[in-house]
Amino acid sequence: MTRPNAKSQNRQQIQQQQNQSYRHIRDFCKDHPEEEVQYFCFDCQTAPICPECVIHGAHHGHQVKLLKKAYPVIVKDMEELAIQVNTKIDDLAL
Ligand SMILES: [Zn+2]
Numbered sequence: 001m002t003r004p005n006a007k008s009q010n011r012q013q014i015q016q017q018q019n020q021s022y023r024h025i026r027d028f029c030k031d032h033p034e035e036e037v038q039y040f041c042f043d044c045q046t047a048p049i050c051p052e053c054v055i056h057g058a059h060h061g062h063q064v065k066l067l068k069k070a071y072p073v074i075v076k077d078m079e080e081l082a083i084q085v086n087t088k089i090d091d092l093a094l
């Protein structure tokens with residue numbers, strides 16, 4: 001992995017790329033920092049996980065779905081969660 005050190009030259013380009021990909025969920029695994037997360041575990045309902053976690057990691061044998069396929073389900077869950085939280089906040093405000 002020898003790349004020419006052109007960090008300052010590339011900085012603007014990288015920032016543009018970051019802005020462009022701002023809407024995408026692109027994250028790396030906590031347990032495998034070089035692996036990009038691609039799956040969501042429905043058993044654990046935690047942060048998205050990488051293929052390593054699914055194949056021989058902490059989530060082996062769990063019910064997982066590809067993020068892009070699970071995403072609509074997660075969003076629905078999040079909305080329900082948000083509604084629950086809002087309800088709780090309302091309860092507290094009363
Ligand atoms: Zn992992």
Ligand SMILES: [Zn+2]
Nearest residue numbers: 041044059062
């Ligand atoms: Zn799991």
